[in-house]
Amino acid sequence: MREIVTVQVGGFANFIGSHFWNFQDETLGLAADPYGYPLFKTKSLNMDVLYRTGETHQGTLTYTPRLLSIDFQGSLGSVSSKGTLYNEDSNAPSEVVTWVGNVSSHASEPRKKNLFLQSLYQEEQGAPLMNGINGGAKDSQNEIQDTDIVSCLDTGVQFWTDFSKVHYHPQSLYEINGLWMDAQEFDNYGIGQDVFMENLRGEEICDRLRFFIEECDHVQGFQFIVDDSGGFSPLAADFLESVSDEYTNTPVLLYAVRGPSSHLNLSSRKQKVVRDLHDAVSFSRLSSFCKLIVPIGLPFLSRSKASTFLNVKDESPYHCSAVYAAALHSTSLPFRMEALGPTADSSDVCGAVDVNGVVQMLAGQSRQNMVAILDVAMPSPSLTGRQNEQSLPANLHTLTPEVAEDVDDLQAVESMIVHGAIGTGGCTASVSEVKNAIHDAYGSETSRPMFCHLSVAQCPLPIPLPFPSIFGNLVGQHGELLGSPILGSASRGSLDVHSIPMAARMRSSSAILPFLENRLGNFRKFGIERGCPGTELLRSWGFGKDEVEDIGETLSKMVRTVNPQSEISSDSDSD
Template sequence: MREIVTIQVGEFANFVGSHFWNFQDELLGLASDPESDPIFRSHNLDMDVLYRSGETLQGVATYTPRLVSVNLKGSLGTMSSRGTLYNEGSSSRSDSSTTWFGDVDTQRSEPRKRNLFLQSLYEEEQKVGKEKAKEIEDKDIVGCLDEGVECWTDFSKSHYHPQSLYELNGLWMDSQDFNNYGIGKDVFSEASRGEEICDRLRFFVEECDHIQGIKFLVDDSGGFSAVAADFLENMADEYTNVPVLLYSVRSPMSQMSPKKTVTNKLHDAISFSRLSSFCKLFTPIGLPSLTGSKASKFLNLGDEKPYRSSAVYAAALHSSTIPFRMQPTSSDSSEVSNSMDVNTLVQLLTGRGRQNIVSILDSAMPAPTLAGKQLENTLLTSLQALTPEVTEDVEDDQAVESMCILGALRSEDKEALVSEVKNAVDASYEQATTKGKPLICNLSVSRCPLPVPLPFPSIFGNLVGRKGEILSSPVSDSLFRGSLDVHSIPVATRWRSSSAVLPFLETRMGNLEKLGIQWGAMGSDVVRAWGFGREELQEMRENLSKMVSELNPQFLESSDSD
């Protein structure tokens, strides 16, 4: 067994995670459905990598994500923090109010009602759903979600273990107010929260036979960055040999301000410095605007709705981690090719003379069909960097790339074979003459596309067909097509270790130096209030300098000459 434990910390991280687990739930359902496409029934993916088997006190078998989710109190909407499968009483520690003997003022709000989607799940489980009304209900459900999602549980179709969902007890705050590193700095260590969170992680890790890694998603746009940093520091001490893949995710909504303040800039610098020091691979995800990017070529994305943007990032997360759960097969397999574990990917991207732990993640959804003369270029040119502040078309002959392609189509209605995908990728790199070919190009392929579950947002344009194929003419007048129109999507993702990430690093290093360290710096009061001394900041700056010099040796030379 090669288990992976997933951690989701913060509001947007849980939005991304909710879509991710919906994809997995859909795969499980399609694999057991005798009427589904055979490509889903023989996907050769080991779902036990992400899931654990168990049973309730009543002896009912369960299959739940190996997940620890952390968020603010009250963030679960209509879902109980104990999940939906187990009817046990809460074992979490009581709020501090139970030890208070003075007057208590109780403020109670009306419980939230289930939306149409959650009602339909409940009715289905109660076996009272009516098949005749299913199509109408599905249309109503899709419309309800597109208009009314408020929290990540509103569209989650997965069941969760009682140890999975953790709310930060005693911290009643809107996510908009939990908006910088200093606010979250002591949250993990206070009120036994850190101990409780670590106990939940320990529950999942200790039952693993051979854990291959931890996949950690954090919404690093505010106070959750500090919570995650303290959590990661604790993990580094306890799980020394377990590699951590860290995804820092941000919604376009958290980046809407036209001009970053001194506090914002210092938050970005300190957040990155702290988080990156406790992981094997750090992947920033979150463009200031998806709507204005190449990702929106065939999609209709609203930056103001986390429900939509998180779906794009979750699809990339699903695709990029598929090699970790591919069943080992022979080299001539017709379904999947080139499985790898977390440690192999880390060594590939960080171990070729550069100790660069910051990777870029690119994605194409839907990936282009491999047909006609277009195959030589569109596979690479269609990829959109989901990592912010990177240089386009940089020449770096020391770059390392690892690509994963799911469900590629040979033409509008024909699935491509693994060998055809390999040939197309080779041709793409050979024809990409605008920049040097990377030092290493790794490729993993699965014929199983990304399934589109019912609660997926209606983001597909009218040039996207039922199997995610790119059509030559619009299929309808509607600009917003969803899961009732598009059933699966081919997806391509690419990890890159490249000097293209230099602007991201240099901006944070420069802001830390200019705003936090220099004598009389504008942000000196801010970092002091956050509890950071000058020596600690200088150590952070030195670590950032090493990262920059790994990718740009000239930087080290110029620093020495200064």
């Protein structure tokens, strides 16, 4: 058994995680449905890699994500941090009474569950539901329709738990209390310094992680999803430092994510200096404690090529996080693949690889670049498109910001996953059909990566009910790309699109150079050069002269690794 422990740190990271676990839960439900789509019944994907089995005090068996989520106190909305499976009576009276004076209680009203969470509760209680939730028909005015749920979520998501259909273990949900500030104030690197160490938080968080680690047979790696645009970044860096000390030989794959609010226009030069220094310091420190870091989060996702067939609201974390979560679901599939047949083509999957394998592939080559770019095709096009259409690899577009386009890098290394691809006659393509299509696509290109590892699965991406209505009117019921738009609404959701074919790729390429040079250049301009405006700011964040120099050297080394001839790298070396 090769388990993965997932850690989500910060508000937007948890939005992504909520969608990610909804995909897993939907996959499990479809696999167990006797009338479900046969491709979801594959035994080649081992869900135990991400999930743990357990038992409540009442002897009920449980199956919950192997997850540690960290967020603000109050970020769970109407959901309890103890979850719903392990209900314990926390209101039981104490046997010891030491106070004999008057007692007054002040309690705030609990947040009301939205229609989606109400429907989950009704379903668990065995109450009759409506249209598609359990296949029944409407027979009561109190029942909830799927259309009402979708409409409610599209207009009213406030918390990442508002659309989560997953049961969590009580050790999974950690709320940071005692900060006395909201998310808008927790917006820069300095304000998050020491939060991990204060009030025994670090010990509590590490104990929760240890709970999941100790019950594993053999951990293949950690999957961290971290907000790097505010105070959660230094908290995550301190946590990662502790993880790297305690679990030295366990690789960390880190997705550094940025939500829509982090790309707001700044009104003053001071705010720009603070943000640019934060970006440089955050990236430098996070990358120091992981084997592979993947920056994710475009300033305007809706205007990107990745959203060609999507209608995304840039200001909505519920929308944006769904796209990033779909890509992360795809990149995680090879970690839980099991080839069942004597050859790869005899199975419905191929290309299984563990976390360490991907790390060594992308970060351990001759270049040793430990920063990867994430690309996605959502949904991916048919393998049998017309001659004038681009190949599947050409339809992969980046979700990583500040990446150069059309870069010919002869040393590029890729790890690609294609699943649920549509082949001849609109049917699901076989593993060999996908492999041949990718081989032909790269064989016909003059510029191709030095190495490409390909993983293939026939299981598409399932679209659960609480997925946002972000598909355009050229996307069909099973994710097929249509020749003419469907009349009606421009946005289609889970009631219209049940699954989609996906392709995702992580690549080590010199195309990441602008991202690295921007961080190094800004750090030198605002934090190192004589008379620069950020010297005092960095000092207030707790960084001394030696630490500032270390951050600059870390960023400079990354630039040199990608491009030894870089002018900005050479300038930093001469200081």
